[in-house]
Amino acid sequence: QVQLVESGGGLVQAGGSLRLSCVASGRTFSSFAMNWFRQVPGKEREFVAVISAFRISTTVYADSVKGRFTISRDNAANTVYLQMNSLKPEDTAVYYCAASSSFSAYRNNAMDYWGKGTLVTVSS
Numbered sequence: 259q260v261q262l263v264e265s266g267g268g269l270v271q272a273g274g275s276l277r278l279s280c281v282a283s284g285r286t287f288s289s290f291a292m293n294w295f296r297q298v299p300g301k302e303r304e305f306v307a308v309i310s311a312f313r314i315s316t317t318v319y320a321d322s323v324k325g326r327f328t329i330s331r332d333n334a335a336n337t338v339y340l341q342m343n344s345l346k347p348e349d350t351a352v353y354y355c356a357a358s359s360s361f362s363a364y365r366n367n368a369m370d371y372w373g374k375g376t377l378v379t380v381s382s
Contacts, residue, residue: 260284260371262355267376270345274380278340280355280373288312291361292331292338293369296351296378303354307340308364318364323349345380352377 266278278294291311297303307329310316317329328341338355353376356369363369 260286260290260357262357262371262373264353264355264373264376267353267378269379269381272345272347272380272382274345275341275343276345276378278342278353278355278376278378280338280340282336282338282357284336287336287357288333290357290359290370291363292329293356293358293364294329294338294340295354295356295367296349297354297375298351303367305364305367306353308358308361309338310361316361342378345378347380347382350378350380 261283262280264280270276289311291308293308294306295303296306305320307319309329309331326344331338355373357371358369
């Protein structure tokens with residue numbers, strides 16, 4: 259069992275930055291690909307970014323955040339980060355951290371574990 263706890267959300271003005279963190283319990287953190295998703299009320303949850311397991315650090319980003327967001331991980335600290343720069347009002351959402359056994363699981367939201375989310379609000 260893996261528990262994921264997100265933090266770092268809040269209110270920021272357009273053009274600003276935030277860094278989200280997700281701390282995982284358990285000893286197998288490094289073996290999971292780690293993902294970030296986001297969801298606006300009334301809309302489907304959408305993929306944001308994924309980073310591969312172990313030290314390979316292959317990443318994939320949604321087109322909407324490419325060049326603005328950076329995903330990274332610290333396996334020693336059981337933590338995955340999402341650095342968000344040049345934020346836009348349309349980035350407003352609840353951001354979820356998720357762990358998957360397969361790197362490609364983000365294509366169909368087939369995650370093994372989900373966090374409870376952290377709210378990011380970007381004002382114009």
